[in-house]
Amino acid sequence: MIGNVVSDTIAERRETPTRKRTLQRLRDWRSRVHGLYDQIEHALGSDYSYDRTGKHQSAEERVQQSGLNPDDVPPIDILRIEQSGRLVAVIQPRGLWIIGANGRLDLVLTPRTGGRRLFMLMDLSSPMENRTDWRIVRPSDGLQQLVFKPERLRELLE
């Protein structure tokens, strides 16, 4: 239920972050994001190639407040999707600590027709809830938060 993630993330923001809790949250975030990438790669299959060598490391306020060094922060993959040598999409982690969401990724598509299309992937599960609830939002097109199904990504790429 969406109400819980809003209340839970507001309540979390009022707590003083501890090193242990922040590391738990960061590791959980990495696990959820990498799990999503695995699902996307499985759904799109071998018609596409994948590059996960680029890394994102959170430098968000709570990471700094927890006294973590950059070396302590688990790096999260940036997923680049190519087709026939052409970059068609990038998924870039944007932030974990969001009021009303359990993390956000930016999905940038480069359709054959040209230009860029920006989507957000937001997890509406509550922090440390042991589940995910990924939604896809096209912010320039209103803000409907539709359930994200990795197999539907193929339609967006074509």
Next chain:
Amino acid sequence: MNASISLGELQSAYRRTSSRIYRILEDGYDFSAEDALIEALNRDALIIDAAFFVLIFGQMENRINELAARKMATDQKRRALREQKFERRMNIALSGQDNKTVRDDIEGWYYLRNDAAHGERLARYNIEAVFERANQLDAMLMGQSEAP
């Protein structure tokens, strides 16, 4: 023109405003994650979100003020209520153990609203989810005002 604003009107205004910012963001989006334009536009979006959060909270505060005022027996007490701190007004509006969870929830919103209003600590928001929760809380507050 009616001066009061509903949550629904705020939500429509938010969608229009943010979609314009994101169209610019989309036009400027490059695959360089460190692009200065993207960072600047993301920050614009953050400020718009914080401003709308303050407005959304204002709607909830109005509802709480109305509820608290109804519980006052005289005009003099109603006037005196305006001078009370938010927590006091909320405790009057939502009294009793049954309302503790809602009070705790709204108290969290109040502190977050102060952060946003004073520009001390900007949070990132998923405002659509915030609107949904605000509507739920508003319905609860409306239910209180209709109770005998």
